[in-house]
Amino acid sequence: MSMQGVGILLAAALRRDRLTLLLWVVGVAGLWAAGVGGVGAAFDEEARGGIVALLSAQPALLMFRGAPAGTTLGAVMFVSTYSYLAVMVAFMMTFFAVRHSRGDEDAGRAELVRGTAVGRWAPLVSTVLAGAIELLVVCGATFAASVALGLPAQGSAMLAAALFGVGIAAMLVGLLAGQVFPTSRAASGAASIVVGVWFFTRGIGDALGEPSADLTRVESAWPSWASPIGWGALAHPFADEPWAPDGTPLLLFLAAAAVLGAVVVALESRRELGRSLLAERPGRGAGSALLGWRPAGAPVGLTGRLLLGASVGWAVVGLVMGLLAGRMAPIVADALESNPALGAIVTQLGEEGGGDTEGTFITALAGILSVVASAAAMQAVLRLRHEEQAHGELVLATPVRRSGWLGSHLLLGALTALAILAVFTVVTGASLAANDDDRWGQLVDIAVTHLPLVAIYLAVGAALVAFLPSTVAWLGWVLLIGLMLVGEFAPLFGDAWEWIENLSPFHWVANPLAAQPDWTGSWWLLGIAAALLTASALRFRRRDALV
Template sequence: MTTAAAPAPPATMRAERFAGTGRLVRLAVRRDRIRLPVWLVALTAILAFSASSVAGLYPTAAELRTVAVASAASPVALATNGLVSGYTTGAVLASQIVMPLALAAGLMTILLVVRHTRQNEETGSAELIGSAVVGRQALLTAALTVAVATNVILGAVGGFVLVVQGFPVSGSVALGAAVAGAGLAFAAVAAVAAQITDGARTANGLAGAALGVAFLLRAVGDMTGTVTGDGTRVVAGWLSWLSPIGWAEQIRPYDDNAWWVLLLPLVFSVAAGAVAVVLTGRRDIGSGLVPTRPGPARAPRGLATATGSAWRIQRTIWFWWAFGIVVLALVYGAVADQIDDFLGDGDQGDELLADLGGGGVSDLIDAYFAAIFAMMAVAVAGYAVQALLRMRGEETAGRLEPVLATALSRPRWMLAHVGLVTVGIVALQALTGAAMGLGHGLIVGDAPGHVGRLTGAALVFAPAILVVAGAVVLFIGALPAWSIALSWGVLAICLVIGLFGPLLGIPETVRNVSPFTHIPAVPAAAITAGPLVVLAVIAVALCAAGVMAFRRRDLTMS
């Protein structure tokens, strides 16, 4: 007589669900042995350079107080930099760097978690790994473990670098912890997004949309805050408390060092991470909780063309970016009439707007629009990078080779994508100007006039964005293995030296590397055609070189 085996105890069953996590962690680290160090070194270098720049630009307490007062009174500075919490060197540094670093840490973590969860399932790697002794939740747990470790390292190294540069220890640790906390929160967001969707692109888009909403909530909350005390401190509005990026700011490094605020991202991360772990047991590998809707029985006639196929691939990302751009532009336009009230009669606020916008200050509202257009143009360049890298995704996923086995040539396929992204860039810039003009016009009157004027001003930035797009095309064609890192690296350089260069004291010769530096500060400055024509020629040359390189190289599957 045989005896049935006793069921495994609950503790053993729980342990089996996480079996193999350690090996998967080592595998993820090995796969990202180049990506993660590049991210960490780049973000740490930005922090170190910003710290030295602030210390060099504002050596006296009077100068620090002046820039703090101007930043606290400017909705532009609050939207693009962050909360102001005093006028020590550390406090001024925190007001300028915590938000950008928290945003970058969130993006880094989203890409990391989705790559090691949903992308593994999409490419079939997860099913292959699952055939070994690997638990159901091991893949997700390993991805979250790597994400947590990466953000902890980022926070620790960042804090150490600041201490070495002479900043107070407590504030340096608080700043590093604030950035790490934001990264942890978006790791959990990405983990949940990877369970809901059935594709890596959709998961990245959903988590990226959450990142954009967090930025918007933080920006509106900071802009609607109140200036207190001696004018060097801003109490944010309640919307900032709904954003993980806002939580990072509320720690207020080098001022309050509010450690208790760290509980918000920690609790959120644990709760959302636990939800993601539970959701992994309620779906099949390769599928999402929200199933993909079946397509029509017959494909549209246009889908058989290169442009129709490219539009099918590109359309979702454009609509998401258009939605975010319109909302941001409406908000920025609606508060433009408050610039004079915020800045008063002081010269420091005028100079700050001139630095941000790159132009004169004869009209403060136009200088404000110039600063916002510069920031939004870099955001649209982010769309261009993400959209064009879809071509690389099609290649590595193995979907491109069957397409090119037909009569479709490589140049036609690539030019279809480049053409659509070019149209998308122009459309997003037009939407930026129109929405900003509408928001401002509805407040002050004459909406049609402001819409037309600001739409034209926004379109002036299109050539600079196209140069970034051309560089991405060149990277995909000539350096496919490095195209993702190089493309986002170019955007980061444009953001740091082009947008924040004047505030950080970056020499003009270095700032000239960014195409955005050569755009006139419209509508505060007159339009000069020369730089725009040169940028357009450079963009065409880069695209042509990328297409020719793509035509001659082998396709890759990794």
């Protein structure tokens, strides 16, 4: 029978992911619970009204937080965290889907399973069921935490439903990517790009939204309807009068699931095991002379070739972000100038150094891009562990020094991050210059302020490879995303949580828009990075290559 073996494959998938699932439950439900508890204790209704007014006056905040729909505790928490929770759930499910589909095929596990008494559709069905169960656990924990902290049950249920819908859509995108692309790495990258498009499409719709006269709500523009993350936001689960929660946008998840599911089934029914819609290109018969370039025993040519595809992909992200910043910044500024209430708030902020609307918007986008650049730099270094396990003996049998091997990955990681920031700066500056807005000096300052972050995460990658090589698959990304979220949300919890905010390197980035930027934190970050790199180089030279 075509479904034979679904039960045992489902149990195996759930057992395999038990620890990963626990981390996602703590991350998603824990972030929501901590936020609700912190904001509820630190801000009364008047203070929450000030937060909402600030959001309404800053399109950069609308892009990354969301469009507010009231001043209740639930409404403020939803606009502050929903977009990030949705992205976390989406990444959880895309990684899950690729790992259990294309990842198993790459590792040979799928072929072993197909060699037993299982039905033709059992692997796909068990993967979908396991993903739905894991998603139910995460969303159920979020719902339980929300109700336990006193938020309305209806709004909490709509929040859980929105996250569940985003997760299902993301899982189907991951399954689709696993059928289209020939490797799990390419499939994960493509699915992640789709999630990023969802986030920024929703963000553009919110940034271009129309604020209400009392600055307690923002009516999102049409791009929000083009994003699954936007559908959950448009439901406004915790909205107060005169708005009310509206579950209609959530119905779009059913349509998306039906369409994506039909495409996945159609491809699966026609695809042979191990094949993909896009075939993997065969390599050339002879490599370039640069492939063997080893200055001072560092395989720079080989490392550059291995990282070329990823580096180009990261640079494209910088290009897209630069186009977005250059095109959106003038539109956002014009929208604020046409609204007197928002103009008054921006003028008040200007007295505190934040009145440059275009500069603030570009800086906010550059902040997100700094996460991308740090991720690119760290990924380049972490790739060394994969190469060490797969081809370590072969590489070290050539005239390659261990310190040079590490140095080549550090060099290419740094160059990739610099390319991302440079592309963003040039594209943004050229777009603004076309509108007679010369901001080249400011853009360079913005890029320079984020270089210490790149240095820190280069060093973190090197430290993990040298000291904790068994953790490179997950710990680096936890430190990147987790500390970013700490820096983003700790201010909502009041002064009592300031010590947690200080743990995040993102908190210490200098403000390039300030009259006199404080570079103290940046110098500390660079010093810590230098110490970590030195210790990592010494350790990597001495530890066993196959440890």
